[in-house]
Amino acid sequence: MPTVIFEALDNSDPVHIDAPDGGAIADLCDENDAPVPFSCRSANCGTCRIHVLEGAELLLDAEDEELDVLDVFAVAPPAQRLACQAKMRAGAGTVRIRAVGDDE
Ligand code: FES
Structure with missing residues (x-):
């Protein structure tokens, strides 16, 4: 089963989400209060940039x-x-x- 692990910037415990059918990372964030900020939600602002630390091949191009x-x-x-x-x-x-992070 696919799992998404959201690591927090403040070193608090990561959020683990099972995503049996895959799907949009934004939806998984919303449904699980994952520590990722959003603004436009339409590929305009870059607020939601994420480091992919593992499993990049599991994301669609x-x-x-x-x-x-x-x-x-x-x-x-x-x-x-x-x-x-x-x-x-x-x-x-x-x-x-x-x-x-803001300083990256
Ligand atoms: S929230 Fe993703 S680019 Fe603006």
Whole structure:
């Protein structure tokens, strides 16, 4: 079963979420109070940038809108993604992510 682990910036306990059917990372965040900030939710602002620490291959490929925003911050997949755009494939594995901090 796919699992998403959201690590917190403040070193509090990570949030573990089982996602048997995969799905949008944003929906998983909303449903589980995961520590990822959002603003526009439409690949415009970059507020929801996340480090993908493990399991990048379990995320669907980024589309042009997401790549354009990441390019503004001089980053790219697989190291970083936008949580408002990233979607997880169904299937076994673990994706471990952490929001990009204000000072990064
Ligand atoms: S919330 Fe603005 S780019 Fe994701």
